[in-house]
Amino acid sequence: MNEFDFIATYLAPLAGAGGLNLKDDAALLKPSAGKDLVLTKDTMVEGVHFPPGHFGGDTADKLLRVNLSDLAAKGAHPIGYMLSIVWPKGIDGTYFKGFAAGLRDVQDAYNFELLGGDTTSSEGPMVVTATFIGEVPKGEMVLRSGAKVADDIWVTGTIGDAYLGLQSALGRALEPQPSAEALWHFEEAYYRPEPRLLFRKTLRKHASGAADISDGLVADAAHIAKASGVCFILEADKIPFSSAAGAWLSKQRDEDEAFKTLVTAGDDYELIFTASAGFRQEINRAAKTIGLRVSRVGTVGQGEGVRISSDGKVMTFQNTGYTHF
Amino acid sequence: MNEFDFIATYLAPLAGAGGLNLKDDAALLKPSAGKDLVLTKDTMVEGVHFPPGHFGGDTADKLLRVNLSDLAAKGAHPIGYMLSIVWPKGIDGTYFKGFAAGLRDVQDAYNFELLGGDTTSSEGPMVVTATFIGEVPKGEMVLRSGAKVADDIWVTGTIGDAYLGLQSALGRALEPQPSAEALWHFEEAYYRPEPRLLFRKTLRKHASGAADISDGLVADAAHIAKASGVCFILEADKIPFSSAAGAWLSKQRDEDEAFKTLVTAGDDYELIFTASAGFRQEINRAAKTIGLRVSRVGTVGQGEGVRISSDGKVMTFQNTGYTHF
Numbered sequence: 001m002n003e004f005d006f007i008a009t010y011l012a013p014l015a016g017a018g019g020l021n022l023k024d025d026a027a028l029l030k031p032s033a034g035k036d037l038v039l040t041k042d043t044m045v046e047g048v049h050f051p052p053g054h055f056g057g058d059t060a061d062k063l064l065r066v067n068l069s070d071l072a073a074k075g076a077h078p079i080g081y082m083l084s085i086v087w088p089k090g091i092d093g094t095y096f097k098g099f100a101a102g103l104r105d106v107q108d109a110y111n112f113e114l115l116g117g118d119t120t121s122s123e124g125p126m127v128v129t130a131t132f133i134g135e136v137p138k139g140e141m142v143l144r145s146g147a148k149v150a151d152d153i154w155v156t157g158t159i160g161d162a163y164l165g166l167q168s169a170l171g172r173a174l175e176p177q178p179s180a181e182a183l184w185h186f187e188e189a190y191y192r193p194e195p196r197l198l199f200r201k202t203l204r205k206h207a208s209g210a211a212d213i214s215d216g217l218v219a220d221a222a223h224i225a226k227a228s229g230v231c232f233i234l235e236a237d238k239i240p241f242s243s244a245a246g247a248w249l250s251k252q253r254d255e256d257e258a259f260k261t262l263v264t265a266g267d268d269y270e271l272i273f274t275a276s277a278g279f280r281q282e283i284n285r286a287a288k289t290i291g292l293r294v295s296r297v298g299t300v301g302q303g304e305g306v307r308i309s310s311d312g313k314v315m316t317f318q319n320t321g322y323t324h325f
Numbered sequence: 326m327n328e329f330d331f332i333a334t335y336l337a338p339l340a341g342a343g344g345l346n347l348k349d350d351a352a353l354l355k356p357s358a359g360k361d362l363v364l365t366k367d368t369m370v371e372g373v374h375f376p377p378g379h380f381g382g383d384t385a386d387k388l389l390r391v392n393l394s395d396l397a398a399k400g401a402h403p404i405g406y407m408l409s410i411v412w413p414k415g416i417d418g419t420y421f422k423g424f425a426a427g428l429r430d431v432q433d434a435y436n437f438e439l440l441g442g443d444t445t446s447s448e449g450p451m452v453v454t455a456t457f458i459g460e461v462p463k464g465e466m467v468l469r470s471g472a473k474v475a476d477d478i479w480v481t482g483t484i485g486d487a488y489l490g491l492q493s494a495l496g497r498a499l500e501p502q503p504s505a506e507a508l509w510h511f512e513e514a515y516y517r518p519e520p521r522l523l524f525r526k527t528l529r530k531h532a533s534g535a536a537d538i539s540d541g542l543v544a545d546a547a548h549i550a551k552a553s554g555v556c557f558i559l560e561a562d563k564i565p566f567s568s569a570a571g572a573w574l575s576k577q578r579d580e581d582e583a584f585k586t587l588v589t590a591g592d593d594y595e596l597i598f599t600a601s602a603g604f605r606q607e608i609n610r611a612a613k614t615i616g617l618r619v620s621r622v623g624t625v626g627q628g629e630g631v632r633i634s635s636d637g638k639v640m641t642f643q644n645t646g647y648t649h650f
Contacts, residue, residue, distance in 0.1 A: 123449075
């Protein structure tokens with residue numbers, strides 16, 4: 001099966017009207033009146049962003065989810081995406097079907113379409129890139145740069161599960177050994193993070209600044225702080241952990257170090273956002289409606305950077321999050 | 326220098342208003358009223374699409390040009406792009422500056438902006454991907470699928486120079502040795518193909534179908550033929566070669582085979598398009614105005630596929646163009 005057959009057999013059925021059945025070398029997008037477009041792009045490299053050899057549905061699924069998470073943080077809803085795949089040379093063609101099925105699952109779940117892209121191969125690791133196009137009502141995109149002094153700082157879901165899932169996915173034993181249920185929970189968090197798209201209207205209405213947590217809670221807090229010209233003051237004991245992650249954490253010899261690992265590891269794909277204290281009730285109510293856990297984890301202050309206070313002391317970090325080089 | 330410094334130092338100055346100074350994790354695009362958007366995406370892999378070790382301006386420059394060529398074929402003008410770079414691990418930071426300078430050169434030449442993207446690194450070859458957003462007046466995108474029986478088939482510029490330039494770039498001797506001027510011409514064609522953006526209005530007005538020639542003249546002719554449900558009948562002696570390529574061709578022992586190589590090698594980034602015979606004068610005049618060579622190379626017929634006639638015989642092809650796997 002060559003690249004054209006791959007596209008015709010597996011990708012064309014995923015394309016919508018704008019994708020022109022992938023028979024053209026470009027996609028056509030007719031913007032809706034009264035809307036701005038939000039564009040995001042995320043690349044995943046085998047061995048860096050996903051485990052070696054995971055050429056199938058897992059990787060397709062996650063690629064779309066991490067991009068959708070970016071859109072969710074901006075208050076946008078997804079329209080479609082452009083996909084680029086660099087297959088490892090000599091790839092077993094049975095992976096094609098699984099990869100396409102992974103794309104289909106996420107498209108069906110969140111209702112958007114494949115618009116076009118590019119397929120090639122190389123001697124190196126697999127590399128996949130998606131560029132997503134989302135929509136917001138004109139002027140309503142939620143920016144990183146809008147956080148204001150005295151705003152509350154909020155986090156959706158829980159932090160650190162994906163890191164523990166990654167250890168498990170890489171075959172590294174966690175000490176002590178978590179229950180089978182906890183392991184499943186961690187791996188789900190790693191492989192299938194839930195993009196918080198249902199929360200987008202609440203963000204548009206109430207959030208002053210937002211980002212998704214991909215580089216790590218501390219690093220992404222720092223990104224908003226920097227873009228907004230403020231300081232993020234977080235309280236350690238308010239950072240939300242799942243009961244499974246909490247159980248693991250409480251059994252670590254050096255709990256402080258383990259805590260730091262979880263809040264800097266990244267891959268959570270939860271949202272961190274700021275909002276005026278006047279919106280607490282609305283935010284809690286909206287989150288409850290969609291069954292989403294939200295936690296107030298701190299307050300925006302004057303200054304710069306991120307401070308995490310724990311028992312009245314301020315924690316310091318050697319590494320604030322993942323950097324690629 | 327880590328990825329955030331790289332972005333702040335070298336990429337942020339390339340970003341326009343929509344790129345939000347690259348301080349956000351998404352880009353904001355405010356579509357113009359009365360316009361459709363055209364999206365294209367091209368990936369280049371070190372060792373496949375560009376010579377090993379070319380981590381600097383050459384590769385940045387070409388990445389943008391090949392995408393602009395796609396937009397040109399659709400009659401679109403460029404607005405901006407999302408960029409993804411996978412650097413080889415441990416890359417010498419001096420390449421960053423050159424890469425950014427290459428982007429700058431092309432942005433300045435064609436007037437569009439960086440919107441956002443993603444930067445990472447891997448143990449494998451360098452991989453770069455750009456997703457371009459272009460604009461056309463509503464309903465005027467030129468499709469692959471519009472070619473009609475009896476239309477003329479046109480090609481811009483000349484064919485095969487980029488293939489000869491690639492041989493030279495890879496250090497493969499051409500026989501007989503071309504002049505220094507011819508070699509320079511071939512390498513320019515390979516490294517810096519000229520996207521035919523100035524021809525976009527003419528295409529929108531007169532072309533029934535179009536594509537850019539990236540996979541090879543025969544393969545891209547076949548793509549339009551297939552999408553349009555017609556046969557492309559090309560005349561070998563009308564296919565335009567530069568005088569340098571023509572000189573090389575005429576000295577080959579097996580001129581037929583060498584001809585086939587040039588028309589299937591790809592990387593030309595010229596345009597192939599179809600138009601009603603009634604528009605010959607307008608097309609020639611418009612091309613002359615912008616100093617662009619255009620050649621009528623055949624006629625659209627009933628049936629399917631591509632036929633090239635030479636001295637009254639039909640040439641057959643083992644390979645119609647480059648496929649990646």
